[in-house]
Amino acid sequence: MKKLVNYLISCVMFTALMFTVTGCGQDKKAETTAAPAVAEKKIYNWKMATTWSTGIPWHDTAVHFAETVEKITDGQLKIKVFPDGALVPAFEVFDAVRNGVVEMGHDWPGYWKGKDEGFVAFASVPFGLNNIEYSIWLMEGGGMALADELYGNFGLKPLMGGNSGQEMGFFTKNPVTDVKQLAGMKIRTVGWAADILKEMGVSVTPLPGGEIYLAFERGVLDSAEFSTPFITYPMGFQEIAKNVMLPGWHQTGVQNMFSINKKAYDELPPYLQQALIIASYETQMWDIARSEKKNAEAILKYQTEGVSFNKLDAQSLNELRKTTDAYLAKLRSTNPLLDRILGSQNDFIAEYSVWKDLRGGVAAFPKDEYLSGKHYE
Incomplete structure (x- = not known):
């Protein structure tokens, strides 16, 4: 992206040079004429x-x-x-x-x-x-x-x-593969995910990023998420909990x-x-x-430090999706602009998903099939 910035700067300089060259071509009479004052930007x-x-x-x-x-x-x-x-x-x-x-x-x-x-x-x-x-x-x-x-x-x-x-998911002190295991836990998350989990009986606290570590360390929280692997790694949650509940359904x-x-x-x-x-x-x-x-690099660091990644089962993801759909439908019914925004996103997804699905399976190199060699078996 630095090339884009340098290109834009070059355009500005080129334009300035053209004005200079044009000025050099004036006749001597023009040279003797006092140049108008240029207002400072x-x-x-x-x-x-x-x-x-x-x-x-x-x-x-x-x-x-x-x-x-x-x-x-x-x-x-x-x-x-x-x-x-x-x-x-x-x-x-x-x-x-x-x-x-x-x-x-x-x-x-x-x-x-x-x-x-x-x-x-x-x-x-x-x-x-x-x-x-x-x-x-x-x-x-x-x-x-x-x-x-x-x-x-x-x-x-x-x-x-x-x-x-x-996002990578929620750090937990014990492996979680079933959403029902979250019942009774105190979790840090924000946005619509917080409301959706509350509807499923989970206690949620929307702390700002700088306050999460201490709350997690002191037991005020039982589980926490913040962002992607790269963004979350410097926050040090892996020092407190060695398990992560995947996938990041809440923030794709x-x-x-x-x-x-x-x-x-x-x-x-x-x-x-x-x-x-x-x-x-x-x-x-x-x-x-x-x-x-950086996300890819951070995941490898987490693995080196003994963090385990535990995927939610299909039934849990289906339950989360159904709860999400019902929750968003309720919000859309009371907020016309939100209804238009989500409608626009859904229209785009419907259009784009056809091409996304047709091109799938080869890029970017599904690990099991292409990196682990299963396609040779």
Whole structure:
């Protein structure tokens, strides 16, 4: 993705050079004419609050975006990134952006389900879109137009903020392969997964990332999840529990978003607005590539450290899916915009799944068939 940034910078420099060359071709009379004063470009200094501590890789995603914006605007738009608690606590970022305390925020939209359930649809839907599918839907399937509508209701402008892929699942102190084993346990999760598990009799606590480890270590929690293997590994849950309940049905694609105060956004000239959009596209793709590479590396690290991965049985997944469908149907019946958002996602899934299914079975190299050699048997 650095090539994209360098390309954009080159375009700006090339344009400037053309103006210079054109100027050199003027006749001597023109040379003696006083050049008009060139107005200095206004420098914009923005603040971005995030819901991440500096130890969480998503903080690096926010920094990457800010650095990209500064490069492609040649320093005209500078964004200083502040981690969780530096300016405002994690769960106050939304209001800080909305009220103009900061110009921007970076977060997982599911944190704002209390504002509108629609935000969760732009974060992760249980049994829903993965990272590539989220990107396609947002860019080409009408997703960003719906995001503009939802965020616009709160005076905000949304941009894609990266997608780290499918979550690995819940850390547990003992192996869990049946969802019924979760009954009576105290679990950390967020978003719609929290509500769905509550309906199944599970006690759920939606702690912010920085508070999970101590709560898990001290026994306040019996099980915890945070994100993908790469994002979760530095949090050290493997020091407390050596089992992980798979698959990550609750978040099949962890979509983060940037939010911009709409007034601040509207004050920018159009080319700087476009620079923000371009940087968000680049950041989305960069985060996917980085995360999937790091996810694979993290899983191998977990295995080296003695972590066991235990898959839920088919009956448990079916029960979770049925509970999810009933829960979402109830939400959609009371929220017209959410109904349209999820309807749009479902339409995309129905269309895309035909091609996805037809091309399956060979890429990306199913382990049992192609790496373990079963296709030779």
